[in-house]
Amino acid sequence: MEKISISEVHDVPKQDFTLDDTGPVYRKIIELHTIDNEPSGSKCYPRNSYPGGNKKNNFPLRRDVGEQIFNDKDKSTVAEFYIACVAHVKNFKACNSEAKNWVIKGDLALEHILVQSFFTWVLSCDKSNKNFRNKKFLKGKKVECGGDSFVPRMVITENGASNQAAEAASGKVPITKPQKIRILRQLIKINFPQQMKIWPLVFKTLSVFSTLLDNFIDEVGEIALEGNASFSTLEYCLNTSQIARCFGTPNFIIQAVLLGPLSGHVVESFLSEKAIFMRDEAKKLLEDAEGWMTDRRAYEAAVQKFAHKPADDASIPEYHIFISNIRNLLRDLRRDNAADSSMSISYAYSTLKRVAQKTYVEQVFIPEQLNDVLHSILCQHPSVKSFVVKMLRNDYCDERAANHWQKFSPQYHHRCKMSNVFEKVDFHEEPKPGCLSLDPKVEVFIVDTVNKLKILENEIARCEKSSFPCIGLDSEWNPFLSPSKAVLLQIAFPKTVYLVDLESLRGTPLLAHVLDKLFFGKSFKIGFQFFDDLVAIRESVPMIESLYKPENVVCVGKLINQLIAQSKVASHSLIDEFFPKSPKKTIAVQSYLTKKNRQSMPTM
Template sequence: MSAGTGATAISPSGNDYSELCKKAVESTLNNRALVNKTNELGLLIYGDVPLDQLAEFFVALIEFTRNDPKYQTLRIKNDLNITHAVVQAFLAWRLSLRYSKKPKAPENEKEETSQETSAPSLETSVQSLDTSEIEEELGYENEPEAPVVDVPNVTNAFSKEDRKLIISKIASMDFPLKLKMLLFAIKALDPPVSEVIEIVKDLTDKGQVSYSTLNLFLSEPRVNSERLWPEIVPQAILLGTITAEQIERYATRLGEGDRKRLKENIEDTERWAMRKEFHSEAFARLTHRDGPPDPPFDVYRNNVIQLMNGLRHRDNTKVVIENGQAIGVFRACVEKRIKGETNDEQLIDLIAYILKYRPNLKNAIVAQLGKSNQQHLINLVRNHDPRNPRKNITPHGNDVDLHSAREGCLALPQKISVTVIDKLPQLKILCHALDKAAESDYPFVGLDAEWSPFNARSGASVLQVGLHDSVYIVDLDTLRNGSKSKDIPEIIVFFKKLFGNPKLYKIGFSFGEDLTQLRSTSPNCTDLYHPVSLVCIQSVFFDLVDKAHDTIGNELSGLLAPSTEGFVPCDQIAILEAQLKDPNFFTQDIFRTRDKLQNLLAEYKERDIIRLSEKHEDILSKDIKRMGLSAVCARVLGKPLDKSEQCSVWDRRPLRKSQLRYASLDAYCLLMILDKFKDFCAAKNINLNEILDKQPKYSCPYPLFFSPPKI
């Protein structure tokens, strides 16, 4: 395929880039070797352009491809066209220059390129990658290393005027949201964020900014951590779909006055959805665009209704797993099953979940199972019919002792009872137990929550509450089943008893995300936004070791469980040392630069020191911050947790016994760790309560349209 001959590309300064643009398009279409290597494509397209003309040529090339109807109708992949491809190539190339030295093209590269006898189709010539994939593809995989020349000061190679020209052009274009193209430009060009905000604000005032740019501004902390102009939210809503989650995340960074103004602005957008003339006037005034509103009034009104339902927590619909993600997750689960890391019950749960929400993937699941010879599961899937309950995939019960454990893993003590709370009246029993614990000499509760990792709005499905002699599994999904409101009075009262009682120490592990998921189940419960006496056991562990080192030295006998495993040095240390000693070692992979490999080597060596120290009774405080709950259990209690159910489907009922076992221990092990801390502190005369009381508080602003229920 050849580039069009009628299009021209003359810059405002009078430079004619038409021939260069035609060559760039032909390079994009005709080079099979550059599929998925956007930085190499960028080098080929832009590498010979003088730096002082590069920004101007980049803009001219975009206009060249946009002005030719042929390039706008052809699709490279899905909804991406050649304009997107040349922008990606430019940014990937510039990003590669920021992180490494510039490779010279091999001498025979042009010869090999010219020997191509037939051009590939546009569909297969250039692959589109999202931002993370582009960054991962910056290496020259499976090719000999190219000679290296130094490129001085490439980070700031562009003048401020050139950066403005490039960023302005990208910010005025609509890209698929998943590409986050403007964020990619910020990474590649490294401008001050304030400069980018100024450019985008200027484009907005001129009516030239794109919807995808404003959407990204509301979503990305790298941008909106700085103060934006107040009208950006209604402007974005007028131009496209904005979600309640985006608004709430953006609002958390605002002060009280700005939050109040934001709420008023959003209420204005709701008023504009009442009448077409209101919408037209607001669109012209705020977007500064001529002509009829785009999107039109009906689309805008539906977008606002959906947004306000989300902000007022009236939307109980679940955002389910996408087709591509579903197949990817399923493929990974099948591979784990082959390795023995999961079991049939977990695989069946996942199959049932996918077929419930994505029945069109039935044949794809059968094909994937066929590749791994899972014939017994293939028959199960083929017989599945969501319209016929008799042919649905039913949960497989597994008869598991809740107090048993896989070999080498921690187990729930036999004396601990496990009770499932799946009826609202049962919550009164648990509330009474919490009141009793708060007044006892053991006012501690272990907490953990589980939710489906495949559902964006699932909320917490299960909350585990561990007391001194029992564990309660609060089945939130079943308790909410059939309710039209998220704010169920009995659950609100329970949360208040649990999170609102300062006498009751709640022990969690990195519990911030758990709170987020719990707030999704009861968005108007005040105590979930400002819980009291909630501490993280990892933070307590860190502070306790620091305190012990300061007061009694490095002898932590009674606190740590020495490892019983033999020490085997990390095999990556020798490999990295050999690479770094080689003066000719070079990689284009931005995640494996020499500096990053040196940091990785230091980390591996430190881990070996830590593992060696496990033979003794000491630990480096800073290593605690890298530990997960299972690692803390291993270091303090002598055995890790069995995490095989960590990524289970938690919103399918009934829960399997192995899920209940996993959930129970995840909460109760926190109390087992705390008990070890208490014994150690008593023996070493350390005040544990003082450490607990100094822990940072969990706190989160109320939602914009927060409306606490009257209980």
């Protein structure tokens, strides 16, 4: 990865833009997000209607805002113009009383909308040709629903289809590496609302992971020491493994705690790959922070030491807010937090839209899956029922489903006991088209007692001593709860499958011993994106060390991605090696993978 020095960044010639040049940008943003003739104030309200606008608020889409601001700019200077716009925000607010406290719903300020609009617009320009082809394809695509054919309106609006050939010629926005560094330096200092999820968009648009990761980490470290790194930046860094592993001190945790509400999950993610001494150091720092709840002087000294600014700085929350934040964090880490486990309302809305799209348009979900999601979300958030009904009726023309959910009353659908008498399921029946079945020789056992757990323990020990020390792993958990707790751990051996009932065995000392033996063992644990499963298992059975530092866990997805990457640069002989045509070669490759290449397998 080519790294750019700081001096190289600052030596780049810059286009001069004044506040007179950038001022119209802020006024345009305010105009697009304010009702006509509405008096200025700390809160603004959306226009009654805006073509192609966000359906929830009737705001214009961020891409549309970006087009109105940047489309008429010279592409060669648009990056410099954007940098100047961000740099001049504070001056504009100071000179304009209407903009000083201007925010919209979600606590989005001028700079937040500007940043999101710019990156959404850049990404749309980079993909304009591909998107244009997709639009023409989708505009002609019919979806069968209730005997009628229709083109869902969501397909048109989400893809911005206008059938204009000019869209395909908008071209890519040129942003040099030095400009990207300067853009990142600006963003590191801005505190974004949590629901924006701005950093994944920035990383994707600027290709940070592939070209600028080292520079980004250096910039975060430098700006954090200056006391100017925002809470949203620190939280993202602590929660992103590729970045967190480069942080050699737990002081970043305390700096983030002093700036905002850090969750236990973020702290655990940051420390999961750290050495024991650093985990102990982090524990001591958090215990010290607990003491600051009753010692204001110690708190103010800590703000100066870790946040590198005085306690009365505008970016530092008030003392009582810090007390609430640190109390919730420690409850989270100690697993005694009785907080609501329902999903957030913003996540509920985005999930509804995404699942409906995959059901009606992409047709990768079946109606039963859609109904399962709708039921789970409506039971947690009855207030979204009107949104669900309108979406089904207006966007996807599914009148039958809309009527069904309109009559649904979440308050009468709480958990209830169900009969445990079910029709027997044959795991080994003949394979059906598009389905898999177990080999007749494979046995399946439910593990829900201590005695059965001992049998599983012996099976793990036998597997480690065998010539094929590989174990398949998966778990089942409800993705629509937060935090999600795993209820079933599936452990597969060559001739046996064990379904571990975590609900029944929770609190059993032997369960912790068996899980330590499994995840600290020498056998290879093979799963697909099993990190998410580990998080859910930790929520179900906490305080088990092996779940935070598992050994020899192989992700099939990473293995395939590694093979694809190697195949792009290597000769066809590599593909022939992994996908041989002759049986003899298959045996050779299996031997190679099991005996010689174990250490090089990508682990989680």
